[in-house]
Structure formats: structure tokens, C-alpha cells
Amino acid sequence: MRPHSLSVLVASVLGLASSLALAGLPRLFPDDAVKAKMQFSPTGVVQVKGEALRLSPGAQIRDTANRIVLPSHIRGEYTVRMLLDNGGQVHRVWILTPEEAAMPEPKR
Template sequence: MHVAATGYAQVQRLLPQNAKRGELVGQQYVFPLVQINNKVMKLAPGGLIFDQNNRTILHGYLPPYADVLYTIDTNGQVARIYILTPQEQLMLDRAGPR
């Protein structure tokens, strides 16, 4: 049996329109605190962190520095963090400020 890998089409992930862009500094604070744009915020209960492959990761696996999109819940806590790929960063740079 022969299996040929011809390559996989990458599906562009959907990023929320209401997300804010920021620079995350990871590994500085214990869970549930995160630092985005030099501001220390609390990750909401049930808050999710998505890596560049759109997999959920634990707070302890945050990279030291990353460009991110993030959403804030009604209590002012971080609900979602999306670690951006270089392609997503370029796309957002071209789209202008959020």
C-alpha cells in the first residue's frame, strides 16, 4: 500500500471581530494573571488560550512574548487569547488598527 502526502490545505481560523490586539508577556505571573500591553489582567473562569495552531493551551505554556488578539468579558476579565501566526499578524497590519 502506498500513501502519498500531497500537502494539506490550511484553513484560515476565524478571529473575533471584537477582539483587541496586544502584546502578551508570558511566564511572568501565576495563573490566572496575564500581562497584555503592559497591563496585568485576570483570565476569566473558563477563559481559553489558543496557540498558533488553534489548539487550547494551559497558562503555563504561554510563550515569553507573543502578538495576540484577546477578548474581554462583561466583568473586565480576559475571556479568550489568540496567539497570532506571522500570516495573521501581516493580515491585521494591512487591515489597520483595531
């Protein structure tokens, strides 16, 4: 095998191994992240408990695999954990897996 091909193979195997190791770890959420049902729309506005909330300019939404997704690519209602910024806009959102949604919120 050529040295370059071998280094690419080793890097690929190590990357896969680290991804598999991290896949088993539970996601950690800030204690003040509130659990809610959130309805996404393409307009940058979300519905939470019947109230329309705007996404902050730097809003970050993470899917169940913890990947950052664009607000324009999400439709429908999800159980989430969310943080608001100081202006009351939605700043961080984590879309929950069924297992995460079943877990109780931390005591405050």
C-alpha cells in the same frame, strides 16, 4: 487484510485527509477581538500594554495551530487577538502566526 485492520486504515486516511484540508483554511477571529502584545506568566495574570489582567475562570488560549493550551504551559510575549469578558478579565486568546499578526485589524 482483516476487516478490523482495514476499517482502522480507512479511518486513519480519512482523518489525515480532513486534517490536511482544514490546515489550509485561515482562522476566523471575532471582529471585536483586539490585537495586542501579551506577556504570559504562570500566575494566571497576563500583561497587556503594561496593564496586569487576570485570566477568567474559563479562559481559553489557542496556540498558532489552533490547539487549546493551558495557561501554565505558556511563557513569554506573543502577539495575540483577545476578548475580555463582562468583568474585564481575559476570556479568549488566540496566539497569532506571523502572517496573522501582519494582517490589519477589521474596521469597526
